[in-house]
Amino acid sequence: MENRKxxxxxxxxxxxxxxxxxxxxxxxxxxxxxxxYVVDVILTFGGEPIRYGSQTAVDWLGRLQSxxxxxxxxxxxxxxxxxxxxxxxxxxxxxxxxxxxxxxxxLALILYLAGTAIYxxxxxxxxxxxxxxxxxxxxxxxxxxLLAAAGEAILAGAKTLRPVFS
Numbered sequence: 001m002e003n004r005k006x007x008x009x010x011x012x013x014x015x016x017x018x019x020x021x022x023x024x025x026x027x028x029x030x031x032x033x034x035x036x037y038v039v040d041v042i043l044t045f046g047g048e049p050i051r052y053g054s055q056t057a058v059d060w061l062g063r064l065q066s067x068x069x070x071x072x073x074x075x076x077x078x079x080x081x082x083x084x085x086x087x088x089x090x091x092x093x094x095x096x097x098x099x100x101x102x103x104x105x106x107l108a109l110i111l112y113l114a115g116t117a118i119y120x121x122x123x124x125x126x127x128x129x130x131x132x133x134x135x136x137x138x139x140x141x142x143x144x145x146l147l148a149a150a151g152e153a154i155l156a157g158a159k160t161l162r163p164v165f166s
Contacts, residue, residue: 135148
């Protein structure tokens with residue numbers, strides 16, 4: 001079989017194979033993202049989630065130590081993971097629609113990537129997780145007070161933008 005060349009000299013067979021591979025990855029990622037959302041909904045119905053603003057940083061740090069999985073879920077880690085997993089899906093959608101609707105496809109991709117980056121950057125889950133280990137290892141009240149204040153600052157920053165993205 002002979003390789004076809006496009007007007008710009010690129011190999012169209014390889015490009016088409018790459019595109020099909022991206023479509024398959026996008027489809028698989030869509031299924032994984034839906035599964036993550038369903039798991040998050042099921043876990044939310046499984047107990048009383050703690051919401052931003054309802055607990056102090058010390059309460060959050062203790063919750064992360066007593067039940068890491070539920071603490072991270074309540075801080076929105078599943079949402080960050082689901083959004084990040086969805087990136088290949090939006091790349092596949094862009095590849096699919098870029099010829100017919102280049103501007104709209106590009107805009108959708110840019111908005112999704114920007115939204116994901118903003119949401120992940122204001123999410124407190126990873127920072128609070130890192131802080132919880134240091135808080136529990138602290139040996140003096142001064143260290144614990146300093147780490148609790150850092151936790152309050154993290155939660156305050158996350159709470160400020162949280163209503164916009166929830």
